[in-house]
Every structure is written in structure tokens, then in C-alpha cells.
Amino acid sequence: GESVGLHLPTLSVQEGDNSIINCAYSNSASDYFIWYKQESGKGPQFIIDIRSNMDKRQGQRVTVLLNKTVKHLSLQIAATQPGDSAVYFCAENNGEDSSYKLIFGSGTRLLVRP
Amino acid sequence: EAGVAQSPRYKIIEKRQSVAFWCNPISGHATLYWYQQILGQGPKLLIQFQNNGVVDDSQLPKDRFSAERLKGVDSTLKIQPAKLEDSAVYLCASSKRGQTMNTEAFFGQGTRLTVV
Numbered sequence: 001g002e003s004v005g006l007h008l009p010t011l012s013v014q015e016g017d018n019s020i021i022n023c024a025y026s027n028s029a030s031d032y033f034i035w036y037k038q039e040s041g042k043g044p045q046f047i048i049d050i051r052s053n054m055d056k057r058q059g060q061r062v063t064v065l066l067n068k069t070v071k072h073l074s075l076q077i078a079a080t081q082p083g084d085s086a087v088y089f090c091a092e093n094n095g096e097d098s099s100y101k102l103i104f105g106s107g108t109r110l111l112v113r114p
Numbered sequence: 115e116a117g118v119a120q121s122p123r124y125k126i127i128e129k130r131q132s133v134a135f136w137c138n139p140i141s142g143h144a145t146l147y148w149y150q151q152i153l154g155q156g157p158k159l160l161i162q163f164q165n166n167g168v169v170d171d172s173q174l175p176k177d178r179f180s181a182e183r184l185k186g187v188d189s190t191l192k193i194q195p196a197k198l199e200d201s202a203v204y205l206c207a208s209s210k211r212g213q214t215m216n217t218e219a220f221f222g223q224g225t226r227l228t229v230v
Contacts (some may be wrong), residue, residue: 008154034218043118043205043221044157089156091219101170102147102207102219105157 008087012107020075021108023090028071032093035064035075039086044104046090047075055076077110085112116140116221119148120206126228135225139187139208145169147219148181157205162190166208172226196229197207203227 025033031052036044050057050064050073054095057064063076073090091108118147119138139146144165149157160179161171166186174181178197183189193200203226207219 009203036221041223043207044224046218046220049218102157102209103159104149107156 006041008036008107008109009104010055010111012111013080014038015082015087016079019075019084019110020063021075021077021088021110023073023108025073025090025092025105026072026103027092027094028068030092030094033064033066033073033095034091035062035073035087036091036104037084038089038107042108075095080112082112082114117219118206118208120204120225121220122225123223124226124228126230127196129198129229130195132192133196133227134190134192134203135206135227137189137191139189139206139223140210140220143208143210143213143220144186145209145219146183146189147205147207147209148189149207151203151205151224153202160191183185193227196227198229201227201229 011111018072034049035047037047038044048064050066055066061078065074079086087107087109090105091102091103118140121136125133146163148160150160151157160174161181162169164182166183168218179193181191191204203224205221207221209219210217
């Protein structure tokens with residue numbers, strides 16, 4: 001498969017360490033946020049979501065933190081594994097005008113060193 | 115449950131030719147999105163349908179791109195005529211929209227278009 005993000009910011013971590021990927025979103029009216037994982041040659045895959053009435057949500061090995069004050073979102077991956085290597089995108093959903101457009105950020109490439 | 119299906123998987127055309135992409139969303143999903151993803155960038159929303167109506171097409175280059183979802187299920191995206199800068203992966207996604215808020219969108223594998 002081909003590479004998804006040749007010029008994206010890259011985070012390199014050692015296998016077993018924790019990873020933190022950050023995202024700044026643009027619209028203060030956005031009320032729903034999603035983290036997606038995209039592997040080479042594949043479409044984005046849902047990881048975890050969070051609504052604006054929460055500031056933290058945990059899944060299996062992943063945690064999303066939302067700071068609405070500074071419009072910042074982060075994805076924490078515990079005990080990072082080689083299979084976590086991919087490009088990660090945050091997406092915001094603005095329901096202000098009821099259109100619920102899903103807008104993606106620019107992405108971060110995660111490389112896991114064995 | 116079957117995922118979002120897209121075809122073709124790959125397409126190579128010459129500039130000024132036409133091309134069409136097809137998408138079959140997950141059964142029961144009312145919202146359908148078409149995204150363009152240029153290499154090294156995040157997906158960019160082109161058009162969003164709610165059933166068979168267009169909710170947003172503000173980023174669709176309407177002089178050359180068109181999309182339809184006639185029966186509120188399958189959708190096609192067409193480019194006519196294609197330009198070199200249209201080379202990208204075209205992603206289709208669908209979601210089960212609630213009455214007051216949206217839910218996660220599920221993506222197909224995409225169609226990689228190369229315009230030469």
C-alpha cells in the first residue's frame with residue numbers, strides 16, 4: 001500500500017511506551033469530536049469519540065481528552081504496539097447549523113519502534 | 115454488518131477525460147459523505163447528503179464535479195473534465211444520524227485516482 005501522509009508531523013515512540021497525539025480544532029461551536037486511524041491504502045477507521053459535554057473518555061488502551069477553553073483535543077495510547085503505527089486524524093463535527101459537517105484536521109503520523 | 119463499499123479501487127485517466135466513482139453506504143445510514151484526500155493531507159469534505167438531499171456542497175468544485183444520491187442509498191461522484199490536481203483518494207463515508215446529534219462516520223477503502 002502507499003503512504004498516507006508523507007509530509008505529516010511524526011511522533012516516534014518505543015514499543016510499550018505511551019503515546020500522546022495532539023490536535024487543535026477550529027470551531028468553538030463544534031460539539032462532537034472523533035479520532036480516526038488511517039493505515040496505508042485504507043480508509044480512516046474510527047477509534048474513539050467524545051461529545052462537548054465531557055472532558056475525558058476512555059476506551060480500550062485509548063483515552064481522549066477535550067479542553068474546550070483552548071480548543072484542544074488529545075489522544076493517549078497506552079502501551080503502544082507496532083500495530084498502532086498509522087496516521088491519526090482528529091475530526092470535529094459542528095452541529096450549529098444542523099448540517100453536522102465532519103471536518104478533519106491535518107493528521108499526525110505515529111511510528112512505533114520495536 | 116457489511117461496511118461502506120466503493121468502486122473502482124484504482125483509476126488512471128488522462129486529463130480532460132471523465133471519471134465516475136460509486137459508493138454503497140452501510141444499510142440504514144442516512145448520511146453519506148464524499149471526501150477528497152490528497153497525499154499528505156487530511157480528508158477534505160466535498161459533499162454531504164442526508165438521504166437523497168444535499169446538506170452541504172460548499173467545497174465541491176461544481177464546474178467539474180457532480181454527485182448524486184437519487185434513491186437515498188447508493189451515490190456516484192463524477193469528475194468532468196479531470197485535471198492533474200484532481201489526483202487523490204476519493205473516500206466515501208456514511209453515518210447513522212440521530213435526531214439531535216451525529217454519530218461516527220464509517221469509511222470505505224477509497225478510490226485512488228491518478229490523472230496523467
